[in-house]
Amino acid sequence: MVLLSPSFWSFCLLSLPLASTLSVPQKPLVGESEGGVTTLTSDLAFDDVEFNPTDYTSLDEWNPTNWDYDVVIVGGGPGGLAASMSLARVARTSLLYDSQEYRNDKTRYMHDVLGQDGEVPLKFRSAVRKQIEELYPDYSFWATRKTKVIGIVPLEKGFRVYDDRGGKVTAKRVIMATGIKDVLPDKPGFAEAFGKGMFWCPWCDGHDYKNRKIVVFGKLASAIGSALNLRKLTTDIDIVTGGVLTKEDKEAAETRWPGWETVIKDHYNITIWEEDVTSVERTTIGMEPQDDEYKVHLSSSYPLVANGIIIHVSTVQTSRLHKQLRLEMDGNSVKVKNNMESSVSGLYVVGDANNDNSTNAYHAMWSAKRAAVNAHVSMSKQEYLDSVPSAMVAATGGDEDFYRNQVEGLEVQIGDDVEQLYKVLGG
Numbered sequence: 001m002v003l004l005s006p007s008f009w010s011f012c013l014l015s016l017p018l019a020s021t022l023s024v025p026q027k028p029l030v031g032e033s034e035g036g037v038t039t040l041t042s043d044l045a046f047d048d049v050e051f052n053p054t055d056y057t058s059l060d061e062w063n064p065t066n067w068d069y070d071v072v073i074v075g076g077g078p079g080g081l082a083a084s085m086s087l088a089r090v091a092r093t094s095l096l097y098d099s100q101e102y103r104n105d106k107t108r109y110m111h112d113v114l115g116q117d118g119e120v121p122l123k124f125r126s127a128v129r130k131q132i133e134e135l136y137p138d139y140s141f142w143a144t145r146k147t148k149v150i151g152i153v154p155l156e157k158g159f160r161v162y163d164d165r166g167g168k169v170t171a172k173r174v175i176m177a178t179g180i181k182d183v184l185p186d187k188p189g190f191a192e193a194f195g196k197g198m199f200w201c202p203w204c205d206g207h208d209y210k211n212r213k214i215v216v217f218g219k220l221a222s223a224i225g226s227a228l229n230l231r232k233l234t235t236d237i238d239i240v241t242g243g244v245l246t247k248e249d250k251e252a253a254e255t256r257w258p259g260w261e262t263v264i265k266d267h268y269n270i271t272i273w274e275e276d277v278t279s280v281e282r283t284t285i286g287m288e289p290q291d292d293e294y295k296v297h298l299s300s301s302y303p304l305v306a307n308g309i310i311i312h313v314s315t316v317q318t319s320r321l322h323k324q325l326r327l328e329m330d331g332n333s334v335k336v337k338n339n340m341e342s343s344v345s346g347l348y349v350v351g352d353a354n355n356d357n358s359t360n361a362y363h364a365m366w367s368a369k370r371a372a373v374n375a376h377v378s379m380s381k382q383e384y385l386d387s388v389p390s391a392m393v394a395a396t397g398g399d400e401d402f403y404r405n406q407v408e409g410l411e412v413q414i415g416d417d418v419e420q421l422y423k424v425l426g427g
């Protein structure tokens, strides 16, 4: 039997930051509960009433030796599903939670995704799940349908994840693909129209309205941008600005689109209505989107009739996990590094929820792929290093320098592999 010297162990411990991309939170979230039992406590769920603070894990579970899953995936949209498949391809187990609040739930068809153009989003998700279930039953697991993650606790080398059905699991990494929600003005007809004639993304829905009548509703500078993006599809466009244009509105438009007044009004023949939209009314429900007809009611003129309405809306995170985890934000988006890792190491945020500034199905899938690759590589690294001591000591007779060189060599090699992989993936 090989006896390990204390200095060897201290070296191993010192190597941990090098070895692991995970770090122990600076201030362990530990406190005393009633009865003197030590628990992880305090402000983890300060903003989430659904997360029962008495259910925190005990301190002896701070560093589990066995993990329930390699990765927990939060979200069952294109981002979460892509992560599930990608991890299974390299034999990583994952558990996917899905609260069934999909951003594109209201839309009739998904567009601009190869092989899926015109597919119903629900059918797309079902087909992907079926394929993953059939091909990777040993690796991809699903939480009971419609289960919401209500809390994520960082542990020493991973996470404990709590759901709203009272379940909790551990995983070495977490990928959050939790999406965003569009915040619509609280006006009659808007909620019903959104995704069914009212839209924001010319690439997603614009083609349905080729040569049809479109109303663009929003602040002048952004509305002009949308009108220009649509003009190849249709020239029958009106802009409604939400009210009388202020000096600031006009200046903002001029800065972004110099000479806008002449070009938009005179050359492109687009009418600008300095009014608010009070409500929208779907007067014809067509067999296909382009055959719908809407009345767009204005504050002081007769209604405009349109087949489609483009709207500019603000968005919020669908989940509150970013608050519970106190993730660093960039406006309403979770700030991530190039590898999709958030400010909590080992926790990745992909898709609409992150600050890549791109919100479409491709981006969700691509960013999930990148996170899955990073998660896998960092776990492989950790596993190697965790298993090094006895093997290395046996091979080297306890030569710490040799061990150190090997580890550093491995870091470089794995880093290169990832770089090459990204290049191949076009990253």
Ligand SMILES: Cc1cc2nc3c(=O)[nH]c(=O)nc-3n(C[C@H](O)[C@H](O)[C@H](O)COP(=O)(O)OP(=O)(O)OC[C@H]3O[C@@H](n4cnc5c(N)ncnc54)[C@H](O)[C@@H]3O)c2cc1C
Binding pocket: 074, 075, 076, 077, 078, 079, 080, 097, 098, 099, 100, 101, 102, 103, 104, 106, 107, 109, 110, 111, 112, 113, 147, 148, 149, 150, 177, 178, 179, 180, 182, 194, 195, 199, 201, 203, 204, 205, 318, 319, 320, 321, 350, 351, 352, 353, 359, 360, 361, 362, 364
């Ligand atoms: C009307 C409309 C039409 C669109 N059309 C297109 C289109 O044609 N083509 C295109 O490319 N893009 C389109 N988009 C954009 C597209 O829907 C998004 O970019 C895409 O859905 C983002 O994927 P995601 O996985 O990041 O998030 P989502 O698809 O929104 O999925 C988020 C997932 O996270 C889950 N979740 C959130 N919080 C929790 C929690 N706490 N616990 C468990 N689960 C949780 C949700 O239930 C859901 O499963 C459209 C968007 C809208 C609004």
